Amino acid sequence: MMKIASIINGAERIDGSGEKMEVRNPYSGELVAEMFLADEKEMEEAIENSRQTFQQKMKTMPAHERADILLRASELLEEKKEEFAEIIAMEAGKPLKHSRAEIMRSIQILRFSSELSKHTAGEVVPMDAALRGDNRMGMVKRVPMGVIGAITPFNFPLNLSLHKIAPAIAAGNTVIFKPAEKTPVSAYMLAKLFKDAGLPDGALNLVLSTGKTAGTTLVPHKDVPKITFTGSLTVGKIIRDTAGFKKVTMELGSNSPNIVFEDADIDDAVDRLVNAAFGYSGQVCVSAQRIYVQQGIYDEFLKKYIEATNQMKIGDPLEEETDFGPMIDENAAKRIQEWVEEARDQGATVETGGERKGTMMHPTIITNVKKDMKVVREEAFAPIVTVIPFKTEEEAVENTNDSIYGLQAGVFTKDISRAYRVADSLEMGGVWINDSSVYRQDNYPYGGVKLSGLGREGVKYAMEEMTEMKFIGARL
Numbered sequence: 001m002m003k004i005a006s007i008i009n010g011a012e013r014i015d016g017s018g019e020k021m022e023v024r025n026p027y028s029g030e031l032v033a034e035m036f037l038a039d040e041k042e043m044e045e046a047i048e049n050s051r052q053t054f055q056q057k058m059k060t061m062p063a064h065e066r067a068d069i070l071l072r073a074s075e076l077l078e079e080k081k082e083e084f085a086e087i088i089a090m091e092a093g094k095p096l097k098h099s100r101a102e103i104m105r106s107i108q109i110l111r112f113s114s115e116l117s118k119h120t121a122g123e124v125v126p127m128d129a130a131l132r133g134d135n136r137m138g139m140v141k142r143v144p145m146g147v148i149g150a151i152t153p154f155n156f157p158l159n160l161s162l163h164k165i166a167p168a169i170a171a172g173n174t175v176i177f178k179p180a181e182k183t184p185v186s187a188y189m190l191a192k193l194f195k196d197a198g199l200p201d202g203a204l205n206l207v208l209s210t211g212k213t214a215g216t217t218l219v220p221h222k223d224v225p226k227i228t229f230t231g232s233l234t235v236g237k238i239i240r241d242t243a244g245f246k247k248v249t250m251e252l253g254s255n256s257p258n259i260v261f262e263d264a265d266i267d268d269a270v271d272r273l274v275n276a277a278f279g280y281s282g283q284v285c286v287s288a289q290r291i292y293v294q295q296g297i298y299d300e301f302l303k304k305y306i307e308a309t310n311q312m313k314i315g316d317p318l319e320e321e322t323d324f325g326p327m328i329d330e331n332a333a334k335r336i337q338e339w340v341e342e343a344r345d346q347g348a349t350v351e352t353g354g355e356r357k358g359t360m361m362h363p364t365i366i367t368n369v370k371k372d373m374k375v376v377r378e379e380a381f382a383p384i385v386t387v388i389p390f391k392t393e394e395e396a397v398e399n400t401n402d403s404i405y406g407l408q409a410g411v412f413t414k415d416i417s418r419a420y421r422v423a424d425s426l427e428m429g430g431v432w433i434n435d436s437s438v439y440r441q442d443n444y445p446y447g448g449v450k451l452s453g454l455g456r457e458g459v460k461y462a463m464e465e466m467t468e469m470k471f472i473g474a475r476l
């Protein structure tokens, strides 16, 4: 059993405030680690140290040095990928095959960040385009903001943390990293990995605290000009209300839709949508929650979809063959079971699944739903999916857009004109044609409209949000 603690200015705070929290394997209940929690005083100390490290080191560190550190971090992660995958499987209950996929993406984020750290160039402004601008020169530089507060969720503990930390460092900032309480072990290992990669002490301060401590201390702090948050809408709203006059990036939730038209390759859509709904037990912000299927293929799609879902191997995340594991804790599983029962009471049909044992909620497909049922309207963040028939393209678009969320959608069709027409009509941060809402790679702008978020991640775009534009003009 590991003992882990905050790492501030390179030093582990194992004696910290005295308060401790256990990290348990959501599948077996075994103790994975004991975490020493930082209190508000330690958070304050970490912020002051990050401020000084920015002023004294990171602000002036040349781009080639930042690039080398990020590249070295990617190499170290490659070397330690099995160790990280096992820890994520244990602390998050994520099947090993999915944990490995997360590490593979994390390595790429570090590589992209290393490359892009050499290209935060800014631009030259054509000053003579304006009257009075003759004999003037103007340039826009991209400058780091200072201390970035990075608050992350449990579901992709490495990948989503690196989507904040790596671009922040690439742009020359320092970071206060506040990971989720459920998954702090991979965060602790990541902080150590950066130290081994040569990142100066204090450039990445890991603060293992409760959300409450982060909310009262980090979020409103005058020396933290930027908060980048990934998590629930509920917490996102609190942060937005308390951050005051600072910049915030918010990657929030969704009840992601997918539309399958009659001309789609049904087997391919089935295959992709099984993973989209049930990968990591649906605890993915872009999990397929609403699948709209055109009437002519509805019965065939549903039959094949149920068959494919029932073929998943359910079990221990640490076993190689496991496709589907537990939810993060029993409360999460109980909540979703209640939602399923409520839908059933309101007339829905549970085609498969619906049962729960402890943290294990079985993959659940629900039909005959109405649009105001919780399972359709609210973010489930669980292994449930609704399958809903539609007649026309207009109806599919209207139903899809009928949500407070707008993160990513999938559209399956062989008709290229319809594909682009529908993609244009959807109120989403991103649309995939012939892939599902869950597909993401780490170099395109990713984020939501409506209540799914503010701003964008994806290394280049996160770097833009973690730098200020500074104009410098000259009269010649």
Ligand SMILES: NC(=O)c1ccc[n+]([C@@H]2O[C@H](COP(=O)([O-])OP(=O)(O)OC[C@H]3O[C@@H](n4cnc5c(N)ncnc54)[C@H](O)[C@@H]3O)[C@@H](O)[C@H]2O)c1
Pocket (backbone or CB within 6 Å): 151, 152, 153, 154, 155, 156, 160, 178, 179, 180, 181, 210, 211, 212, 214, 215, 216, 219, 230, 231, 232, 233, 235, 236, 238, 239, 250, 251, 252, 253, 254, 284, 285, 286, 379, 381, 407, 452, 453
């Ligand atoms: N859009 C995206 O990219 C994306 C990605 C992953 C997860 N999510 C969303 O995250 C949610 C699930 O993750 P979760 O359960 O870890 O989310 P959560 O909102 O409960 O917690 C996220 C983080 O916020 C911290 N926190 C809690 N209260 C806080 C407060 N008052 N002030 C500051 N920080 C606080 C937590 O300690 C944790 O580190 C889902 O809604 C999911 O859709 C979104």
Ligand SMILES: O=C[C@H](O)CS(=O)(=O)O
Pocket (backbone or CB within 6 Å): 155, 156, 159, 160, 283, 284, 285, 286, 440
């Ligand atoms: O949970 C939502 C995340 O954005 C998924 S991913 O890590 O980006 O694939």
